[in-house]
Amino acid sequence: MINSDVLALLTTLKMAALTTLILLILGTPLAWYLAKMRSRFKVIIEAIVALPLVLPPTVLGFYLLIAFSPQHLPGQLWQQATGQQLAFSFSAIVIGSVLYSMPFVVQPLQKAFEQLGDPLLEAGAMLGAGPMDRFFNIVLPITKASFITAASLGFAHTVGEFGVILMIGGNIPGETRVLSIALFDHVEAFDYARAHVLAISLLIGSMVLLASIYLLNNPRKKTMNKAKR
Amino acid sequence: MKLYSFTQSLTNKIVLVILSISIILSNQALSANKAEQTNTNNHPLRIAVASNFTTPLKELLIDFHQQTGIKTQIISGATGAMFIQIQHGAPFDIFLAADSIRPAKLEQQNLIIAKSRKTYALGQLALFSMNSTVSLEDLQYLSQKENQRFAIANPDTAPYGKAAKETLAHLGLWQPYQNKLVVGININQTFAQIRTQAVSNGLIANSQLVLNNLAGAVIPSDYHQPIEQQLVILKNSKNVDNAKKLSEYLLSPSVQKKIVNFGYAAIEQP
DSSP, X not given: OOOHHHHHHHHHHHHHHHHHHHHXXXXXXXXXXXXXXXXXXXXXXXXXXXXXXXXXXXXXXXXXXXXXXXXSHHXXXXXXXXXXXXXXXXXXXXXXXXXXXXXXXXXXXXHHHHHSOHHHHHHHHHTTOOHHHHIIIIIHHHTHHHHHHHHHHHHHHHHTXXXXXXXXXXXXXXXXXXXXXXXHHHHHTTOHHHHHHHHHHHHHHHHHHHHHHHHHTOHHHHHHHHHHO | OOTTHHHHSHHHHHHHHHHHHHHHHHHHHHHHHHHHHHXXXXXXXXXXXXXXXXXXXXXXXXXXXXXXXXXEEEEEEOHHHHHHHHHTTOOOSEEEXXXXXXXXXXXXXXXXXXXXXXXXXXXXXXXXXXXXXOOTTHHHHHHHOTTOOEEEEOTTTOHHHHHHHHHHHHTTOHHHHGXXXXXXXXXXXXXXXHHTTSSSEEEEEHHHHHHTTOOOEEOOGGGSOOEEEEEEEBTTOSOHHHHHHHHHHHHSHHHHHHHHHTTOBOOOOO
């Protein structure tokens, strides 16, 4: 048997990494669409994307729990499609995290796409690059820093998520018990020694992750390298 | 098309590699763990337990496992949150609540096995302070002291908070205490507030004190309505037989004696 805290760590990593990948895949077209959109419905979609920033996580979690339960339509559809109950499953906490961390991925990307000038893309089109070619060879290299920011914020925010998962996860070891919940459990059980260990490793891990991403992403590094040459 | 030029840059490679490695590794470890679980035992008995009873339960389960060989999995949480989760199909087998209201509601909603609702522990309230030894008379004295905060759990949602309110009302002190109260969301928060000396006095669960080798003044049980902690076996459990064994075990006289030693009151046999 794996130690229960290690199990929680693995569950957390898997959840955060999957959430980040899904958010990059779904968030990129959404951010692009929002950046280029001229309609007055734009503000409404922007507001919906930003809602998780405002809503208390437990409130969002409560409504997701209702939606995911077998008594209601989304939960029923999922059960018919996969044969498994959605609420209290690993899939549920990934879906919850995707919704909850959405603004942290979409907003930096949207800002980057908005600042991207049209002339470059037009030049690319003139030279015969198709839309996909233009996106991967012009947009992505220019907005790379924003992609890294978006991915790291999405990842870090998902690791730190608590309220939503507490409601829709049900605290099941190896399935939905993530680090933040295990930590809360230790505090509730007055097991402060284990709580401290978890808290410190969570802190150091997040620091290392964020610092290394910012280091890789630091524009000064490039100029420094050039100066060396 | 040169689609790959983006992924050729070092930073992007590193980010993508980190993401994929963490998914693959954690996935393998998790499924290995799951396989191990299903090999050694078919389904561990999943116990949802109110956080105030988690530590006593863990100790009791060691003996329970030795006697019966039944493997268990503890899910600890707030009674209110777990109640909502059970209503929405949480995969628990047996629910050890911190009160009798939620189990009774689950019974009304036909979500439990008939006649499985039983009182497994009676809570005791205690007056406690980190900085001084307290006695029952201090409740009177503290009510008159200026600038003195007093911690209780929320009387509307927490069973120990309700009992605290009833105790103060019983002594005719509910009014004088009104502007002194610091109300915790549950009894654990109240205990934490007193233990960290953020608040100097308060009414908490005696079991919390026993668990932490601390001592306070136990409130006589006739000062408030009994704090009945009840258990129920859930209808959609696939492990009813083992859940019944655990229920019988917890209610057996010898285990009840142990529960009293954890700081709960003795249940009078009908």
